[in-house]
Amino acid sequence: xxxxxxxxxxxxxxxxxxxxxxxxxxxxxxxxxxxxxxxxxxxxxxxxxxxxxxxxxxxxxxxxxxxxxxxxxxxxxxxxxxxxxxxxxxxxxxxxxxxxxxxxxxxxxxx
Amino acid sequence: xxxxxxxxxxxxxxxxxxxxxxxxxxxxxxxxxxxxxxxxxxxxxxxxxxxxxxxxxxxxxxxxxxxxxxxxxxxxxxxxxxxxxxxxxxxxxxxxxxxxxxxxxxxxxxx
Numbered sequence: 001x002x003x004x005x006x007x008x009x010x011x012x013x014x015x016x017x018x019x020x021x022x023x024x025x026x027x028x029x030x031x032x033x034x035x036x037x038x039x040x041x042x043x044x045x046x047x048x049x050x051x052x053x054x055x056x057x058x059x060x061x062x063x064x065x066x067x068x069x070x071x072x073x074x075x076x077x078x079x080x081x082x083x084x085x086x087x088x089x090x091x092x093x094x095x096x097x098x099x100x101x102x103x104x105x106x107x108x109x110x111x
Numbered sequence: 112x113x114x115x116x117x118x119x120x121x122x123x124x125x126x127x128x129x130x131x132x133x134x135x136x137x138x139x140x141x142x143x144x145x146x147x148x149x150x151x152x153x154x155x156x157x158x159x160x161x162x163x164x165x166x167x168x169x170x171x172x173x174x175x176x177x178x179x180x181x182x183x184x185x186x187x188x189x190x191x192x193x194x195x196x197x198x199x200x201x202x203x204x205x206x207x208x209x210x211x212x213x214x215x216x217x218x219x220x221x222x
C-alpha cells in the first residue's frame with residue numbers, strides 16, 4: 001500500500017525566511033498530492049494541492065513542486081509570518097481512492 | 112453546504128463502554144475517511160469508503176473497532192468495548208477526486 005514519508009518533523013525559522021517541507025511516496029499510481037495545515041486544536045485544512053500532470057503550482061506565498069520520477073513533492077513557504085506556525089501534513093491520493101498522510105511537520109516561525 | 116459534520120464533539124466514557132462516533136459527509140462526495148490522531152502516531156487512516164462501500168479497513172487497530180456507511184450521507188465508527196488507549200481525536204473526512212475536507216473531529220477520552 002501507499003506509504004508517505006515527511007521531513008523534517010520540526011522546523012524553526014525566523015520571520016521572513018523561507019521554509020521547505022519534503023515528502024516522498026511509494027505508490028507510483030498516486031496522482032494527487034494535497035497539503036494541509038493544522039492549527040492547535042483545529043481540524044486539518046487544505047492549503048494547496050497538485051496533480052500528477054503538473055510540476056509546480058503557486059498560490060501567493062506558498063508553492064508545491066512534484067517530481068514524479070523520484071516520487072518526491074515539496075511545500076515551499078516564502079516570507080514566513082508568525083501565523084504560518086502550525087503543523088503541516090502532506091498526503092498522497094492513490095488510484096484506489098486512498099488518502100494517506102505523512103507524519104507531519106511542526107513549523108515554528110519566530111518574530 | 113455546512114461541510115463535514117461530526118458528532119459528538121467531545122466524548123468521555125468509562126473503559127468497557129461502547130462508543131459511537133457519527134459523521135455526515137459533504138453532499139456529492141463519494142469517498143469517506145476515518146482518521147485517528149494522537150501525538151505519538153499522528154494521523155492514522157483507520158478505514159475508508161468509496162460509494163458507501165468499505166474499500167480498505169487495514170488501519171482498524173482491532174476487532175473492537177467497526178465502521179459502517181449505510182447510505183451516502185451517514186457513517187459511524189464504533190468502539191466496543193472501549194479502552195483508555197483509544198483516547199484520541201477521531202476525524203472524518205469526505206472527498207471527491209481526492210480533495211478532502213475534514214470534520215471538526217471528536218475528542219474521545221476513555222477513563
